Amino acid sequence: MGFISVLTLSVLVSWTIGGVAAATYSVVDHGAKGDGQTDDTQAFTDTWNAVCSDAAAPTFQVPASKTFLLGQVLFQGPCQSNVHVEISGNILRPSGLWSGGVGSWIVFNNVNGLSIDSTGVIDCQGSAYWTCRNNHQCSDAPSALTVLNANGSRLSGLKLINSPSKHLIVGWSVGVTIDRINITAPGDSPNTDGVFILQSQHVSLSNSIMSTGDDCVAIGDGNLDVNVTQITCGPGHGISIGSLGRENSKAQVERIHVSDCSIFNATNGLRIKTWQGGSGYAKNISFESIDLATVDNPILIDQYYCPRKDCAVNQSTTLQVSNVRYNNIAGTTTAVTAINLNCSQSVTCTDITLQNINIQSAAPGGTVVANCSNAQGTVVGVVTPTVPCLN
Ligand SMILES: *[C@@H]1O[C@H](CO)[C@@H](O)[C@H](O)[C@H]1NC(C)=O
Ligand SMILES: *[C@@H]1O[C@H](CO)[C@@H](O)[C@H](O)[C@H]1NC(C)=O
Ligand SMILES: *[C@@H]1O[C@H](CO)[C@@H](O)[C@H](O)[C@H]1NC(C)=O
Ligand SMILES: *[C@@H]1O[C@H](CO)[C@@H](O)[C@H](O)[C@H]1NC(C)=O
Ligand SMILES: *[C@@H]1O[C@H](CO)[C@@H](O)[C@H](O)[C@H]1NC(C)=O
Ligand SMILES: *[C@@H]1O[C@H](CO)[C@@H](O)[C@H](O)[C@H]1NC(C)=O
Ligand SMILES: *[C@@H]1O[C@H](CO)[C@@H](O)[C@H](O)[C@H]1NC(C)=O
Ligand SMILES: *[C@@H]1O[C@H](CO)[C@@H](O)[C@H](O)[C@H]1NC(C)=O
Numbered sequence: 542m543g544f545i546s547v548l549t550l551s552v553l554v555s556w557t558i559g560g561v562a563a564a565t566y567s568v569v570d571h572g573a574k575g576d577g578q579t580d581d582t583q584a585f586t587d588t589w590n591a592v593c594s595d596a597a598a599p600t601f602q603v604p605a606s607k608t609f610l611l612g613q614v615l616f617q618g619p620c621q622s623n624v625h626v627e628i629s630g631n632i633l634r635p636s637g638l639w640s641g642g643v644g645s646w647i648v649f650n651n652v653n654g655l656s657i658d659s660t661g662v663i664d665c666q667g668s669a670y671w672t673c674r675n676n677h678q679c680s681d682a683p684s685a686l687t688v689l690n691a692n693g694s695r696l697s698g699l700k701l702i703n704s705p706s707k708h709l710i711v712g713w714s715v716g717v718t719i720d721r722i723n724i725t726a727p728g729d730s731p732n733t734d735g736v737f738i739l740q741s742q743h744v745s746l747s748n749s750i751m752s753t754g755d756d757c758v759a760i761g762d763g764n765l766d767v768n769v770t771q772i773t774c775g776p777g778h779g780i781s782i783g784s785l786g787r788e789n790s791k792a793q794v795e796r797i798h799v800s801d802c803s804i805f806n807a808t809n810g811l812r813i814k815t816w817q818g819g820s821g822y823a824k825n826i827s828f829e830s831i832d833l834a835t836v837d838n839p840i841l842i843d844q845y846y847c848p849r850k851d852c853a854v855n856q857s858t859t860l861q862v863s864n865v866r867y868n869n870i871a872g873t874t875t876a877v878t879a880i881n882l883n884c885s886q887s888v889t890c891t892d893i894t895l896q897n898i899n900i901q902s903a904a905p906g907g908t909v910v911a912n913c914s915n916a917q918g919t920v921v922g923v924v925t926p927t928v929p930c931l932n
Pocket of ligand 3: 728
């Protein structure tokens with residue numbers, strides 16, 4: 542096939558922008574087989590290179606009714622114009638362990654204006670890593686999809702299953718909309734967080750379903766103005782702010798609003814976790830209209846976060862948690878401590894508001910309590926269990 546005919550095949554005119562034809566580049570036209578067996582990584586890279594150098598808002602297309610076997614791939618920008626990625630087919634990671642470092646399987650970096658629309662399944666086949674980690678033979682595992690330095694981007698419809706580690710990471714980006722994501726991994730798979738957001742501003746995550754072995758949503762350091770709404774989470778470790786302040790680092794997190802979520806069969810519900818040591822703040826945080834069912838720690842501020850239990854406690858510094866509001870939270874817990882505000886002795890939590898909360902024991906006739914240390918704030922309306930430490 543000559544150069545011209547290959548070009549004709551791969552360029553399907555789909556719409557026009559300012560009189561310039563916007564082209565669709567299918568991975569199949571760049572040699573991808575989509576038979577689930579042949580490694581299609583090179584075809585994806587070649588397609589990306591063509592798309593990224595097209596100045597007229599091109600579309601990168603993964604066509605339907607095929608399954609593409611994809612190795613580790615970096616989709617690097619900047620590109621000549623905003624790129625649209627349309628994933629209609631399925632994408633499969635080879636099931637084994639990697640020989641090199643871990644990193645992330647699929648990375649988009651430096652692609653402002655990226656939009657991804659997916660109806661396919663992105664299957665990360667991570668179980669070999671879970672086994673390896675559970676046997677303490679691997680200390681880390683690759684994340685599935687990572688989007689970095691992508692201002693003004695939009696991720697919609699992604700269905701990610703069975704990541705070796707985190708499923709979706711969004712970082713160093715301003716103005717990101719994430720909508721209708723479906724993430725599924727077994728409840729006992731290690732560190733398979735759903736969505737992890739860090740160092741980003743003006744992010745909205747909505748209408749999504751997550752069943753994982755770790756946090757459904759984790760809001761890390763450096764985030765400003767993140768809204769999380771209409772998330773169904775379970776099993777998993779709930780919706781978390783943190784962990785923050787690890788290894789004495791400085792963290793700054795503010796304006797995080799979580800609303801209209803449902804969390805069930807989870808080890809935690811709404812959690813803020815910070816390490817001892819460190820500095821900075823987590824402030825202006827709200828959790829509103831959340832349903833809980835059989836959650837172990839429904840409302841938890843843990844300023845002594847230390848999963849390996851090997852930390853020095855009561856250090857002289859830690860970051861400050863302030864202006865946190867829990868409003869309209871109801872449901873059941875499997876534990877006795879339904880509300881646990883375990884704040885640092887060195888820097889107390891301030892301006893904590895608990896409003897209209899009704900958490901009951903999941904066990905018939907079971908009682909629940911609230912515990913707090915070093916927390917100040919107010920109770921508004923009816924809060925069950927009662928929180929004696931707040932006014
Ligand atoms: C995204 O926007 C921020 C704030 O305007 C800017 O500092 C950053 O360089 C931008 N990132 C990219 C990849 O253009
Ligand atoms: C989400 O994905 C899981 C696993 O593939 C599937 O069982 C479930 O039906 C999906 N949910 C929606 C709303 O698509
Ligand atoms: C709760 O999660 C655990 C761990 O994933 C799972 O084994 C169990 O079946 C789940 N129970 C319900 C009621 O969903
Ligand atoms: C988040 O919600 C707040 C309050 O409704 C709103 O002011 C802000 O613009 C929203 N931010 C994003 C990124 O959607
Ligand atoms: C808290 O965040 C909201 C929206 O993100 C903002 O409108 C409000 O001014 C902030 N409040 C404080 C005390 O910073
Ligand atoms: C608070 O955290 C400390 C340190 O991890 C722990 O010893 C204590 O039991 C916690 N308090 C509650 C009520 O969970
Ligand atoms: C921190 O110090 C206080 C007061 O000395 C003590 O009551 C508390 O138990 C200590 N916390 C931990 C986690 O050791
Ligand atoms: C939690 O609070 C209950 C009831 O006030 C109390 O009996 C219990 O000792 C507290 N637990 C901890 C670890 O502080």
